[in-house]
Amino acid sequence: MLNVLMLGIGQCGNRILDAVNKESFGGSSKLSKYYSRQKFPSRVETLAINTAVNDLKELKFTSAKDRFHVPNLHGVGANRSIGKQGFWDNRDMIMEEIERRGDFDIAFVMTSASGGTGSSFTPLIIHELRERYKNITVIAVMVLPFREEGSIYLQNAAFSMRDIMEVESDGIILVDNQYLKRLSGDIKTAYDKINDMVAERILFLIESLDSEMLSVTDLGDFKTVMRGGLGMGTLGFYESDKKTTSLTSAIEGSIKPGGLLYPANVYEDAARAMIIIQGSRESLDVDEITKSVEKLSTKIGQVFKGIIIKKGKPKILSVFTLGQVPDLEMLYAQAAQAIQDEKGRKTRAKKQLDDAFAYIEDLEEIY
């Protein structure tokens, strides 16, 4: 059995973690925590970490003992420098809270790339996890911001992504809010849907790594996939319905843009992939699955496949890393432009202020 650590850092990470906990209750009712028990496919420990206590209070399905407020902080105001300092000041306490939960084989660190606490804490926590746990696989789940959210957020996203790459995580799963906001008209509902989608896919992934499968994919395969390409990728998902005529079309559906968390052309951009198919024995045709995966391999390269026998409609989860990320490059360009603009605004403001002060230069106060 896999020992899984799921950390939700910052407001966004907390909410995704809460969605994971909600999903583990069955995911249907707001009151399910009162009459149901959490069911994880593996031994899963969850911990929400935040510098803002109000963000922790908003959580509904995460138990109180799994919420950790970094003392003496009331948020970091999207300032990564303050965030980093806050982490160093409380590092032992934070890591002790994590280590108290035991040993782990894999850790998912879920956060927003653009927030204050998440973007500053996450690279440091990943680094600490790699230092303290010898064989742990650390996967960062990074949520990219709406492009119009503001220059600080874009700047935070750019620098935090670089920091994470530098601390050598085992991979980054990208989730792009800008890409996914098409799911709903209003921001609140869009956030909730994105969080639910991420939670469902990650739990599916954990289940697939820790199940008796007809065709095995394990943690090693997953690590191989995540280390391919740029070391960053995303998740695709497809659930069969009446319109789905074959498993082949269902597998293709899981890698189409509509089923992805980050905009990518899998056939052109993907480096490695893992396709996990879950469904009842009657609905799964191994030959058809094998042919479909082989067809995909000819275009992508290495594709691992896993088949899980479980009652219900066929569900497909695709995990892949990317060899090129043009959208991320655009984000960095936007972030650089935003930094330049911010710098220019500050220079102009400083000059205006200096010009204003020039009027009273050499003058004394007279009373």
Added chain:
Amino acid sequence: MRLIYLVVLALLASPILLMPMAAAASDDDDEEDDETTSREFSFRAGEGVKIGDYRVELISVVSVMDGLIEVKVWRRASDFEDWRVMEDHRDANFDEGAERGGLTLTVIDIFDEETVRMRAEYRSDYGYPQKYVTQRAMAPKNLPKLAVQATVDKTDISAGDEVKVTITVTNTGNDTARDIVVQDSPPLPQFRYLAGYPPKIKNQLQPGESDLAVYSMVAVTVGDVNMPVTVARYADSKSTIYSASSPSISIEIKPKRMPNLVLKVDPPGPIKHGGEGTINVTVENKGDASAYRVEVSAEVKSDGNGLEPVKGNLDKSFFEIPPGESEMYSATIKGSRSGSYAINLVASYQGDGEMMQKETGFEVAVLEREHKYLYYLLIVPVLILGFWLFRRYKEYKY
């Protein structure tokens, strides 16, 4: 002018010419007056009829059975007077009969002691006869007259009831009634006669005197009975026989009066274990006769002895319960053991000499001993649920 004299002369001469003709015509009329005619009359005693100068009076009906009447015939302004007893359907000539200017009378029918029908034959020239009433007819007669009355003391009776019949005979006439014989209806099968039957009345009753006879009988069968008239036969001083009768009486004999006891029980609701309950019993006589020697007894059918009398008793006796009345009593019992107890109440009573019985049943439930602590057990799951919810709330409350 000469013509006028001739007419006047003729008119003056006409009486002289017509006179011999009138004398001839008068001779013809005399021949016609010798013809007779006849006519029928109905007479009551004391009535008469004028036929020319003759007067015919019915003195009395001597005997209806023998067909004899007594008549008086006399002629006005003459010495002719003839009293005679006439026989039925036989002609009787008076003053030489109708052929010779007298009267011929015939009795056609005798209706009763007072009334007859006669035919009179007389000369046609006596004119139209006229009836008249004599002073004697208007004078009160010295005749007995009995009034018979039969009464019963009650007409609304039931089989088995005794009825008293009173026969009263009163002489309302002005002469002594003799040889009085009362003939009551023959014994009726619907009754059993007890005493005084047949009724006996004095042999003679003076004017204004009355006598009565009473007899009693018991109704035997059910149904409508029309008692026939009671007839009294009597004779007057002339041994003329008369009869008088009473009106008939209708009696309805209803079914036999019987008591009908109804037992009504107002049982207590379920009695708590060790608690008490009151049983109210009403014995009502819904029949139309008194119930005598009423004995009510109770029997607990169920096994065991879980009911104990505390106050009063369900067994009770009453000497008489008249129809329409009721008796009430109550008893208090204590439930000493749980269970359902069937109690049977039996009322035996006497009515019209025979014993009768009525019974009714009811149930008294004694509840199980109440273990109140069981109620607290209901709270336990609620507390567990509440504790569970509170614990979950605290678990997820930050």
